[in-house]
Amino acid sequence: MPKIIFFNIPAHGHVNPSIPLVKELVRRGERVIYYCTETYRAKIESTGAEFRSYGAEYDFAPGQDAVTPFRAMSLILEAGEGVIAKVIDPVRAEKPDYILYDSMCVWGKQIAHIIGVAAVCSCSIFLVHSKNLRDVPLDTRFQLQMTMGLPTLLASLWRYSRIALRLKRKYGVSSPFFANFFANPGDMTLVYTSRYFQAGADKFDDSFKFVGPLIAPRNDPHDPQTSEVFAVFETSEVLKKPLLYISLGTLFNERVDFFRACIEAFNDDRYNVIMSIGNKIDPVALGVIPSNFIVRPHVPQLEILQHADLFITHGGMNSVSEGCWYGVPMIVLPQVGDQVVIAGRIAQLGAAEKLTDITPRAIRALAEKVLGDSNYKIQSEKIGQTLREAGGVVKAVDEIRDFVKGIYLT
Numbered sequence: 001m002p003k004i005i006f007f008n009i010p011a012h013g014h015v016n017p018s019i020p021l022v023k024e025l026v027r028r029g030e031r032v033i034y035y036c037t038e039t040y041r042a043k044i045e046s047t048g049a050e051f052r053s054y055g056a057e058y059d060f061a062p063g064q065d066a067v068t069p070f071r072a073m074s075l076i077l078e079a080g081e082g083v084i085a086k087v088i089d090p091v092r093a094e095k096p097d098y099i100l101y102d103s104m105c106v107w108g109k110q111i112a113h114i115i116g117v118a119a120v121c122s123c124s125i126f127l128v129h130s131k132n133l134r135d136v137p138l139d140t141r142f143q144l145q146m147t148m149g150l151p152t153l154l155a156s157l158w159r160y161s162r163i164a165l166r167l168k169r170k171y172g173v174s175s176p177f178f179a180n181f182f183a184n185p186g187d188m189t190l191v192y193t194s195r196y197f198q199a200g201a202d203k204f205d206d207s208f209k210f211v212g213p214l215i216a217p218r219n220d221p222h223d224p225q226t227s228e229v230f231a232v233f234e235t236s237e238v239l240k241k242p243l244l245y246i247s248l249g250t251l252f253n254e255r256v257d258f259f260r261a262c263i264e265a266f267n268d269d270r271y272n273v274i275m276s277i278g279n280k281i282d283p284v285a286l287g288v289i290p291s292n293f294i295v296r297p298h299v300p301q302l303e304i305l306q307h308a309d310l311f312i313t314h315g316g317m318n319s320v321s322e323g324c325w326y327g328v329p330m331i332v333l334p335q336v337g338d339q340v341v342i343a344g345r346i347a348q349l350g351a352a353e354k355l356t357d358i359t360p361r362a363i364r365a366l367a368e369k370v371l372g373d374s375n376y377k378i379q380s381e382k383i384g385q386t387l388r389e390a391g392g393v394v395k396a397v398d399e400i401r402d403f404v405k406g407i408y409l410t
Helices: 012-027 038-045 069-094 106-115 138-145 150-171 224-232 256-265 301-305 317-325 338-348 360-371 374-389 392-409
Strands: 003-007 031-036 050-053 098-102 118-123 188-191 208-210 243-247 272-276 293-296 310-313 330-332 352-354
Touching (some): 012 317, 031 069, 069 106, 256 360, 317 338, 352 374
Parallel strands (some): 031 050, 118 188, 243 272, 310 330
């Protein structure tokens, strides 16, 4: 039985895509040892994998004001330095056949190098690498360059370089080149989108496998909030009106100003709105909730998207993929990181508009523009078709097994 050690970061947007992959690996007889934090133990163990804790609740998601690319790199590299020190001996003792790691787990590839096994990258974010920087839409490249001031940039580069030097001296491992940090490809890299959606996909060789999103139902039928939201779809009067779904994801969603603007924008009987605000906002801060709104900390996103006419989203890779999977046109308000790039790409392909003016009038006008033009839905459906055709979890596991066979045959 092949033995795999999987390293991931404790974030829903990275753990959720891995769950179908790990379930399929276990189903096919692989032994998977999965490192994360205690918060995700139950979800990981439900796959049949063996959970291992990093031993600390690492803060891999610093505050939104701190998430400029180079500062995030230095924070992640520093956290990874601590992880390596804690887990390297037990990992070496396990003698895994190969390491599987999320692209943001820089330590995964480094540990694979230290113990001398192959490294397979699980890329659950949009692939941005020195190979395809020229293919990133110009406006998003400009925004990325403008996300930090010079003092912050220099301080972050200095910090990163010092940590990288320590790792090199202690373990003999290299740290990623800045432009490649978040892609951090392995000996083989699984990319959870289609070649059509990926900007500059033709620049990547055959070690990059575009397998599409690993989408699987996540709703808990015993969750009373899930049942409550589903009850909306049983009302014929509700189904006569366009359904808008609004969410800024699970990390950087403390935008009371945005949610209040949405409430004002759609406070009438023309639309029905389901709005997920996360668990960091007190609903009282939003004021009076109109009768055509359902506002909850969390909702069953996949199930809602099957009914939605418009998705107003932060532009995370999972959310955009799921929106396109069901052919839902979008309005994108990126918050951090690759969301800026994803927003540019989805707009470039004609399936969405980017929101730049967070006022009720602007939000309403953009929503009516997208809902009034069927081309947005057509383009979302086109992207969705390419995502389904990419192969999904079965293709991903096939690629891993073929890769591993190749290692042992050579």
